[in-house]
Amino acid sequence: MTLLSIIMPVYNKEEYIDRAIQSIIGQNFKEWELIIVDxxxxDKSLSLCKKYxxxxxxxxxxxxxxxxxxxxxxxxxxxxxxxxxxxxDDYVASDYLENLYQPQYDFxxxxxxxxxxxxxxxxxxxxxxxxxxxxxDICKNFYKEQMDTGIYGFxxxxxxxxSIITDNSISFDKSINLAEDYDFFLKIYNKLDSILFLDYSGYFYLIGTDNSAIGMSDKKIDFIKQIEIQNKTRTFLENHNSFGENEKNLY
Known part of the structure; x- marks a missing residue:
């Protein structure tokens, strides 16, 4: 029975892919499927994935x-x-999925x-x-928390x-090469009434790997797209009456 689908994009991650997949295989929660898209x-990423x-x-x-x-x-x-x-290039603790899977909540x-x-x-x-x-209530501190930590965009x-994704035809924008995940989740936040937050951090995010957007050259960034994402943030907050002076300054 598949309750939870895990999506894993792969591009030249031969150094890390085994650890990532093994961390999923070792989950306490078992009702998952893993969809790897190479x-x-x-490099050898595809052949390493194929063995699993x-x-x-x-x-x-x-x-x-x-x-x-x-x-x-x-x-x-x-x-x-x-x-x-x-x-x-990341990996997760063995109790990651059992903590994250809370079917009574949408997000x-x-x-x-x-x-x-x-x-x-x-x-x-x-x-x-x-x-x-x-x-x-989330919107009251949304912009500052996002600017400070990035947590709403990770x-x-x-x-x-x-069904939140499919019913609203939400997808990742292929024309964005930086903060495309934040853009994706902004579309979802617009469709939610509430969010469950967990005091838990079992996702291990590797810093300094190859192909990371963190080190992207300014020449490769479409700054017009980045402005559009900030405009979407502004609209989202305005719709929830949470675009005050502090938000204007951050914007």
Whole structure:
């Protein structure tokens, strides 16, 4: 039985992919499927993924077209009632999915742990909120918390009822190469009444890996797209009467 679909895009992650997949196989929670979308890797990533392929782990190989396209393909193939995302250079604690899967709620946000390549803890980010919070109340501190920590935009540490995505035709924008995950989740926040926040950080986010957007050159960033994302944030907050002077200054 598939309750939770895990989407994992892969592009040239041969150094990390085994640890990522093994951390999913070792979950206490067992009702999952893993959909791996190899985005035209030119290293050994695809062959490493293929050795895990079975009835629970599906591996798709496509031509390189970016992480958003890969995630969209994974979403379209997913069968679970809920979906979550784990990147191929990250890994998760054995109790990660059992904490994140809370089927009485539409959207769950947990924290994450930033680690080095040697698995040394660099920083822990947890949401300021805890428990079930109404969207109107979330919006009161949304912009500052996002600017301070990025937690509302991370693809990590989130679980979504899939019908929220499918019923509203939500997808990742393939034209965005930075903060595409924040743009994706902004579309979802607009459709929610509340969010469950967890005081938990069992997602291990690797800092300083190859192909990371963190080190992206300014020349590769479409700043018009980044402005559009901030405009969407403004509209979202205005719709919830939470775009005051502090938000204007941040904007």
């Amino acid at each position: 985005d035209g890797s030119i 392929e079975n009835e629970k782990i599906k591996v798709i190989s496509i031509e390189n077209n970016g992480v958003s396209n890969a995630r969209n393909i994974g979403l379209n193939m997913s069968c679970g009632d809920f979906v979550t995302f784990i990147d191929a 769950i946000i947990s924290g994450l742990s930033k680690v080095s390549k040697n698995s040394e803890l660099i920083d822990t980010i947890k949401p300021l909120n805890n428990g079930v919070i109404k969207i109107d 693809v990590a540490g989130k679980c979504i009822r899939k």
